[in-house]
Amino acid sequence: MPxxxxxxxxxxxxxxxxxxSSPSIVAVxxxxxxxxxxxxxxxxxxxxxxxxxxxxxxxxxxxxxxxALAGGxxxxxxxxxxxxxxxxxxxxxxxxLAWMLHDDAPVRAAVAAGVRLSPTSVPQLGRIVAxxxxxxxxxxxxIEVETGMxxxxxxxxxxxxxxxxxxxxxxxxxxxxxxxxxxxxxxxPAQFTAPLAHLDDAVALxxxxxxxxxxxxxxxxxxxxxxxTHLDLVRxxxxxxxxxxxxERPLGLAPVARWQTRVSQTRxxxxxxxxxxxxxxxxxxxxxALIPVGYADGISRRSSGGGRAMTVTVGxxxxxxxxxxxxxxxxxxxxxxPVTAGDRVILLGDPARGEPSLAEWxxxxxxxxxxxxxAIGPRVARVEVxx
Numbered sequence: 001m002p003x004x005x006x007x008x009x010x011x012x013x014x015x016x017x018x019x020x021s022s023p024s025i026v027a028v029x030x031x032x033x034x035x036x037x038x039x040x041x042x043x044x045x046x047x048x049x050x051x052x053x054x055x056x057x058x059x060x061x062x063x064x065x066x067x068a069l070a071g072g073x074x075x076x077x078x079x080x081x082x083x084x085x086x087x088x089x090x091x092x093x094x095x096x097l098a099w100m101l102h103d104d105a106p107v108r109a110a111v112a113a114g115v116r117l118s119p120t121s122v123p124q125l126g127r128i129v130a131x132x133x134x135x136x137x138x139x140x141x142x143i144e145v146e147t148g149m150x151x152x153x154x155x156x157x158x159x160x161x162x163x164x165x166x167x168x169x170x171x172x173x174x175x176x177x178x179x180x181x182x183x184x185x186x187x188x189p190a191q192f193t194a195p196l197a198h199l200d201d202a203v204a205l206x207x208x209x210x211x212x213x214x215x216x217x218x219x220x221x222x223x224x225x226x227x228x229t230h231l232d233l234v235r236x237x238x239x240x241x242x243x244x245x246x247x248e249r250p251l252g253l254a255p256v257a258r259w260q261t262r263v264s265q266t267r268x269x270x271x272x273x274x275x276x277x278x279x280x281x282x283x284x285x286x287x288x289a290l291i292p293v294g295y296a297d298g299i300s301r302r303s304s305g306g307g308r309a310m311t312v313t314v315g316x317x318x319x320x321x322x323x324x325x326x327x328x329x330x331x332x333x334x335x336x337x338p339v340t341a342g343d344r345v346i347l348l349g350d351p352a353r354g355e356p357s358l359a360e361w362x363x364x365x366x367x368x369x370x371x372x373x374x375a376i377g378p379r380v381a382r383v384e385v386x387x
Contacts, residue, residue: 024261024293024380026348028059030067031386032254036240037071043251044223046230048072049097049216051237052087053079058374059241059257060382062090068240069094077235081105084115097142099152107131116140116178120154122165125175132174141166142179142213143206147198149185156198159205167209179214179232180206189226192217196228221245243369247359255357259348259376263314264290265341266334275331276304276323283322287334289314291345294328298376299347301325302365310364313346313355314339348372 041048050073056064065076065087075095078084084098085106098110099118108131110117119125119141132139143166146153154162169175182199186192199217206213218229220238224245239245242256266289275281275288281304295301303310304321311318315337322333332345349355358369365372 023264024259024297026059026376026380026382027258027260027385028063028382029254029256029258029386030063030384032242032256033064033067033240034071036242036253036256037068037073037236039251039253040220040223040234040236040239041072044218044230044234044236046223047074047233049075049077049233049235050240051077051219051235053077053083053237054374055083057237057241057370058376060384061087062092063384064240065090065092065094071240073236073240077237081107081110081115081117085109085113088113088115099142099144101127108134111135111137111139114140116142118142118144118181119162119166120144120146120152121158122162125162125165125169129169129172129174138174138176140176140178142181143177143202145180145182145199145202147182147184147195147202147217149183149195151183151185153182156202159202163202163206163209163211166206167211170211177206177211177213179216181216184217184219184222184229187221187225189228192222192226192229224251238370241370241373243358243373255350257348257373258346258350258355259380260344260346261291261293263339263341263343263345264292264329266290266339274323277326278324281323283333287336287339288322289319289332289334289339289343289345291330291332292328293347293380294326294330296327296377297380298372299325299330300365300367300375303361304330310361311356313349315343316354318354 050068052061052064055061078098079100081098084096097116101124107127111131112135117128128139144153146155166177170177180203184192184195203215214232216231216233218234220236222229223234242253244250268287269283271285273283293299304325309320311320314334319332319334323331346355351357358372361372362369
């Protein structure tokens with residue numbers, strides 16, 4: 001199978017009948033995920049944790065995980081215990097770190113499944129140790145510390161107490177402390193200096209408590225722009241799914257997803273007709289094409305109208321979305337093109353083929369590419385292509 005979307009003919013992708021779902025599908029190139037992982041591994045020259053949270057950025061956690069591991073990642077990262085357990089149930093045996101531990105998180109099930117957890121407080125650590133004791137196993141943990149993002153992570157005032165408790169549990173045989181890590185909130189090397197220094201302070205305290213640990217801090221953007229952030233591991237998510245960490249200095253990452261649908265019906269309208277709710281858009285004489293995707297499927301209401309209308313590919317040419325996007329349907333102005341019901345519409349794909357890109361969508365709706373990708377709804381079937 002071809003490795004990149006530009007080599008995959010959209011006409012060869014399954015139809016609604018084949019998928020048993022709506023006429024909208026996202027073709028996911030696992031070969032592209034594998035290639036992107038390999039490329040980022042080359043850029044960083046550091047072991048890679050592939051972050052496949054949120055269902056593999058909406059493209060399928062297990063398929064993304066397998067592709068990333070094939071591309072050279074050595075372990076996986078997820079947000080929740082449930083996501084880690086799901087990967088284990090899919091037969092994936094690589095190390096998995098889950099870093100969000102709310103009060104009702106299935107900690108015992110995660111420990112039983114061999115999912116590594118990330119406590120940020122003494123009570124959280126206590127729950128993990130209790131689960132390990134009940135199961136008769138040693139739980140693995142990596143402690144997240146707060147170094148400037150002020151979101152998650154153990155606050156500095158709690159470090160000594162938490163590390164001491166971790167050392168005690170480690171000595172009891174119920175805990176294995178693998179690492180200490182943090183999130184970096186900045187976008188430039190100058191903004192990484194202080195957090196990295198704080199992380200060093202935390203690691204020094206942990207090692208003083210008698211624990212040998214690794215360090216990691218970088219997600220895709222820091223890893224791409226500052227080698228100091230590489231440390232012992234990099235945690236890569238968006239870049240593996242084709243999002244360039246710094247678009248002004250692209251690394252040659254391959255687009256991973258092609259989202260396509262089909263025209264439901266067409267209509268010719270006269271000048272002065274309105275389109276969609278609110279009658280905010282008035283047409284010239286033109287042809288309109290209806291597609292069965294709307295904001296419930298991931299087409300933002302900010303995608304159409306005014307001077308920022310997003311264009312999609314219909315019959316090989318770009319045509320704008322027009323009128324207010326509805327929950328389940330959107331309208332395209334196809335002008336004088338001979339478009340008919342059943343014709344293919346490419347909503348997202350490979351810019352090398354002239355198809356709309358993640359960067360275009362994010363610019364049109366004022367967000368980041370990751371949000372565009374993860375917003376694609378569950379009614380849109382995901383179909384794996386590539387090997």
